[in-house]
Amino acid sequence: MLTATPFSYEVQCSRCPLRTCEVFQPATDDELASISTLKAGELRTGPASTVLQEGIPSDQLFTLLEGWAFRYKSLDDGRRQITSFALPGDFLGIQGSMQGEMDHSVETLTPAVLCSFPRKRVWELFQKAPSLAFDITWLSARHESMLNEHLLSLGRRNAVECAAYYLLHLYLRADDVGLVTEGKVRFPFTQDHLADALGLSLVHTNKTLKRLSERGLVQWEHGWCFIPDVAALADIAKFDLEQPRTRPLL
Amino acid sequence: MLTATPFSYEVQCSRCPLRTCEVFQPATDDELASISTLKAGELRTGPASTVLQEGIPSDQLFTLLEGWAFRYKSLDDGRRQITSFALPGDFLGIQGSMQGEMDHSVETLTPAVLCSFPRKRVWELFQKAPSLAFDITWLSARHESMLNEHLLSLGRRNAVECAAYYLLHLYLRADDVGLVTEGKVRFPFTQDHLADALGLSLVHTNKTLKRLSERGLVQWEHGWCFIPDVAALADIAKFDLEQPRTRPLL
DNA sequence: CGCTCAGTTGAAGCATTTCAATTCTTGTGG
DNA sequence: CCACAAGAATTGAAATGCTTCAACTGAGCG
Numbered sequence: 001m002l003t004a005t006p007f008s009y010e011v012q013c014s015r016c017p018l019r020t021c022e023v024f025q026p027a028t029d030d031e032l033a034s035i036s037t038l039k040a041g042e043l044r045t046g047p048a049s050t051v052l053q054e055g056i057p058s059d060q061l062f063t064l065l066e067g068w069a070f071r072y073k074s075l076d077d078g079r080r081q082i083t084s085f086a087l088p089g090d091f092l093g094i095q096g097s098m099q100g101e102m103d104h105s106v107e108t109l110t111p112a113v114l115c116s117f118p119r120k121r122v123w124e125l126f127q128k129a130p131s132l133a134f135d136i137t138w139l140s141a142r143h144e145s146m147l148n149e150h151l152l153s154l155g156r157r158n159a160v161e162c163a164a165y166y167l168l169h170l171y172l173r174a175d176d177v178g179l180v181t182e183g184k185v186r187f188p189f190t191q192d193h194l195a196d197a198l199g200l201s202l203v204h205t206n207k208t209l210k211r212l213s214e215r216g217l218v219q220w221e222h223g224w225c226f227i228p229d230v231a232a233l234a235d236i237a238k239f240d241l242e243q244p245r246t247r248p249l250l
Numbered sequence: 251m252l253t254a255t256p257f258s259y260e261v262q263c264s265r266c267p268l269r270t271c272e273v274f275q276p277a278t279d280d281e282l283a284s285i286s287t288l289k290a291g292e293l294r295t296g297p298a299s300t301v302l303q304e305g306i307p308s309d310q311l312f313t314l315l316e317g318w319a320f321r322y323k324s325l326d327d328g329r330r331q332i333t334s335f336a337l338p339g340d341f342l343g344i345q346g347s348m349q350g351e352m353d354h355s356v357e358t359l360t361p362a363v364l365c366s367f368p369r370k371r372v373w374e375l376f377q378k379a380p381s382l383a384f385d386i387t388w389l390s391a392r393h394e395s396m397l398n399e400h401l402l403s404l405g406r407r408n409a410v411e412c413a414a415y416y417l418l419h420l421y422l423r424a425d426d427v428g429l430v431t432e433g434k435v436r437f438p439f440t441q442d443h444l445a446d447a448l449g450l451s452l453v454h455t456n457k458t459l460k461r462l463s464e465r466g467l468v469q470w471e472h473g474w475c476f477i478p479d480v481a482a483l484a485d486i487a488k489f490d491l492e493q494p495r496t497r498p499l500l
Numbered sequence: 501c502g503c504t505c506a507g508t509t510g511a512a513g514c515a516t517t518t519c520a521a522t523t524c525t526t527g528t529g530g
Numbered sequence: 531c532c533a534c535a536a537g538a539a540t541t542g543a544a545a546t547g548c549t550t551c552a553a554c555t556g557a558g559c560g
Contacts, residue, residue: 081405098391141348154404155449199405
């Protein structure tokens with residue numbers, strides 16, 4: 001059941017506040033014009049809203065403008081795996097728009113604002129705006145890299161390494177889009193969500209987080225997360241900090 | 251170190267023997283002409299050859315024409331995670347061609363034949379052959395779906411479910427490209443490879459496979475794998491057999 | 501025949517899960 | 531401002547699944 005409710009009005013993509021983040025590559029006027037043409041509207045949702053659902057063909061693609069969301073798959077008996085978190089600037093629903101139906105669901109963690117594109121116009125985009133088509137493929141490739149790294153975590157890192165990796169990953173991504181202030185982020189997920197992302201039980205996730213904070217690698221205060229020494233955490237996590245971070249925004 | 255050695259000669263993509271497999275969508279004459287133009291040559295390798303390497307920018311993209319390969323990532327201490335196996339028709343190296351350098355390595359399991367495209371012409375393809383650009387993006391999306399499912403396996407399936415899932419996954423993909431004869435496939439990997447794909451130890455992988463064959467779900471004879479009751483295995487694995495299987499071939 | 505690599509096995513140890521309470525937070529109504 | 535409810539976090543203990551260690555067996559090959 002889709003719990004999101006649509007809300008649309010005129011928007012100018014060229015004035016999209018997200019574009020002021022320096023992680024996003026500047027777009028040409030032509031590209032901005034194409035993006036504006038394709039944009040169908042905006043969607044504003046509350047927290048815990050299902051934006052896209054596994055098994056359902058989606059008519060829409062989204063760019064998340066504001067808020068947090070997560071992608072997940074479930075087994076019949078209720079076991080859930082969160083495959084990735086989505087932050088502002090992330091593209092949602094490409095997989096479903098290519099293959100006909102979604103292979104995973106997407107749910108918001110916070111109130112969110114999404115920019116929507118009709119699925120039917122994706123082909124038009126490939127014909128008329130090759131640079132944007134390229135950007136979409138680029139974003140897919142980046143997402144694939146994140147999934148590969150996540151797979152390495154679940155398969156070969158132990159609980160401490162895995163949690164260290166994932167927290168740092170989210171911290172850096174949050175920083176990219178300006179969500180880190182004075183070294184602190186407000187992570188909007190519960191330990192339950194984190195457990196489902198790490199492939200661990202809730203209890204063990206809790207104990208693992210405790211170990212990280214006892215070692216002084218991660219500090220928590222009133223729901224804010226602070227990482228005093230990024231390099232030290234990266235070391236434990238076997239995290240490669242040298243990855244390029246700039247990317248296109250659609 | 252790249253251990254593959256190049257071998258090139260004229261080829262006509264329209265006569266590519268792989269195209270006779272019905273899983274591959276027919277290409278138009280225009281598309282075939284574009285593919286032929288982009289094709290730089292063929293690469294023939296032995297088994298255990300490194301085709302692409304993590305951290306290295308790749309000048310080439312490949313379509314695997316013959317043989318098996320696998321994609322993997324490693325940690326410094328030698329732990330390895332196989333993220334996927336590649337079968338004939340699979341595209342290799344898109345991620346690296348988009349992001350500049352490979353985030354994973356690719357190694358062959360058998361002697362292999364690969365068709366190569368220069369990375370520099372990918373942009374040309376997006377401009378001149380939008381339908382092929384779309385196909386590339388489509389294949390990326392399909393690959394993303396496989397990674398999502400794999401993530402669900404590593405995070406939330408137990409060893410038996412995970413192995414059942416993965417064997418069935420490989421069996422069906424092999425069947426798609428004509429590698430299954432009388433219900434049997436020759437899997438070219440060792441239990442070591444399988445362990446690294448499932449995120450399990452070698453010993454536990456062995457015991458898990460034994461359990462599956464004791465239950466009669468999978469039969470092994472002289473390196474050939476036979477699945478007597480696909481539906482029964484799918485049931486254990488929580489595998490959705492209703493997925494569409496046809497796809498483009500570049 | 502003997503080497504090597506892959507597969508197999510049992511036993512001990514450890515990591516992670518499960519179960520079952522508690523405690524802490526936050527928001528709400530009195 | 532306090533009391534209370536509901537969700538989230540925390541904790542200890544017992545049970546389980548998986549890993550590690552250390553042999554041993556079997557198949558293919560020169």
